[in-house]
Amino acid sequence: MKNDQFLFLDILGQIDDTFIEASSQPWKEEKAAIGESRSRTPHRGFLHIRCRWHIAAVVILLAAMSMAVLANDDIREGLLQLHLQFFSDNVTINSVQEDASQQNDSQEGETSDEEFRAYKWEEVPEGYQVVYEEENAEFGYYVIDFENDDGSFIHYMQNDASLFTTSITFDEEKGYKRRIKLTDELEAYSISDGRRNTIFYEKDGFLFEFMSDQPEETITEFIFMSGILEQGD
Amino acid sequence: MKDAQIIELFWQRDETALTEVENKYANYCFAIAWKILMSREDSEECVNDTWLAAWNTIPPKRPSILSSFLGRITRNLAISNLRKKYAAKRPDMHMTNMDNILREVEVLNQQAAHSLEHTESEEELVRLLNGFLETLKERDRDIFLRRYWHMDSMAELAERHNLSESAVKANLFRTRKKLEKIMRKEKYLK
Numbered sequence: 001m002k003n004d005q006f007l008f009l010d011i012l013g014q015i016d017d018t019f020i021e022a023s024s025q026p027w028k029e030e031k032a033a034i035g036e037s038r039s040r041t042p043h044r045g046f047l048h049i050r051c052r053w054h055i056a057a058v059v060i061l062l063a064a065m066s067m068a069v070l071a072n073d074d075i076r077e078g079l080l081q082l083h084l085q086f087f088s089d090n091v092t093i094n095s096v097q098e099d100a101s102q103q104n105d106s107q108e109g110e111t112s113d114e115e116f117r118a119y120k121w122e123e124v125p126e127g128y129q130v131v132y133e134e135e136n137a138e139f140g141y142y143v144i145d146f147e148n149d150d151g152s153f154i155h156y157m158q159n160d161a162s163l164f165t166t167s168i169t170f171d172e173e174k175g176y177k178r179r180i181k182l183t184d185e186l187e188a189y190s191i192s193d194g195r196r197n198t199i200f201y202e203k204d205g206f207l208f209e210f211m212s213d214q215p216e217e218t219i220t221e222f223i224f225m226s227g228i229l230e231q232g233d
Numbered sequence: 234m235k236d237a238q239i240i241e242l243f244w245q246r247d248e249t250a251l252t253e254v255e256n257k258y259a260n261y262c263f264a265i266a267w268k269i270l271m272s273r274e275d276s277e278e279c280v281n282d283t284w285l286a287a288w289n290t291i292p293p294k295r296p297s298i299l300s301s302f303l304g305r306i307t308r309n310l311a312i313s314n315l316r317k318k319y320a321a322k323r324p325d326m327h328m329t330n331m332d333n334i335l336r337e338v339e340v341l342n343q344q345a346a347h348s349l350e351h352t353e354s355e356e357e358l359v360r361l362l363n364g365f366l367e368t369l370k371e372r373d374r375d376i377f378l379r380r381y382w383h384m385d386s387m388a389e390l391a392e393r394h395n396l397s398e399s400a401v402k403a404n405l406f407r408t409r410k411k412l413e414k415i416m417r418k419e420k421y422l423k
Contacts, residue, residue, distance in 0.1 A: 005335045005338075007349075010309075010312065011362060013308050013382070014355070015362055015363055015382070016363050017297055017301035019363075019378060019382075022375070023374070024261070122407070185397060224403050224407060225406075226407075227403075227407055229399070229400065230403055230404050
């Protein structure tokens, strides 16, 4: 019996002819319906605030403004620059607009003038089920929560980065904060308060947060499995 | 010449069938072999062996899609050739793409080996794969097959689908995970 590193490729070699024929043709790009469907909506120039029990980590920047800033950091991946402020027990994130000329020229990435499009998970992680899901195009956010039978949770949130300011709990002693590479081009922040671990990044003008009690490696795997990274490309 | 006519020549044992497939499918088959072997000499040998194998199998076979039939033979021959090279520990130095592909399918290899050792036949695995491919979105399926059937490089896939290489990698990762999950569900893996 063949049982070597080529086994899967061998078996794949026996698939139906129709698959082989189709993949042998030049690729015809489907209509980019997503891109075409975007339309202009009035500018929403205010912060939107919402709360849920296990996104207690998300609070409005104003509450933290009076606290002493321990450190600052900026992370720029998309068209928006994220400004991070590290406090003793949380990290606040808000976006920093580029210079005015760039803003005016920019047609992509800034979403505040465009119809909101949720980047949704393409599959539910194995063993988990959806316990909450909410999409609000008007205020530019999408949130979904998963839980498994053991009580483990995954919280995913997508926000219009130009409108939203969030704060993520952080503990210098029990947790960590570091930059990680999700892909060759996409850098993210990984932050933990010792109990909840969060990976977040900015892309296409949105702030994406993945929070879970699972370790960073597992959250990274969730991110890849979700298909979120591919959306918007 | 149309494929049906070429197949008819094979059935009539007319050797012009070989000239016709050479004219029509040499480039196609060479490209398949080249991506696996990365050697002109070996690839040309593979393509020539493809015509011979086709001659020996038609009849009794009557391929429904001649290009796929020939491409499959070439691919099998090329993998067989490569298997020998790896067994002899003499894969060419420039085979990084194949090395990467083999690393990517390691888990799927283990799952397939496990199922073959225990309960399932190769035919059942192929059936599972066909069913799985049916469920994929067109783009995901194309990326998966271009990578693991045609052995396209990440750069080629990125260009074909107008994506970044990272997006292609993420796409493949997700599709592989889906397949692993399905194989587990189907009890191909304990």
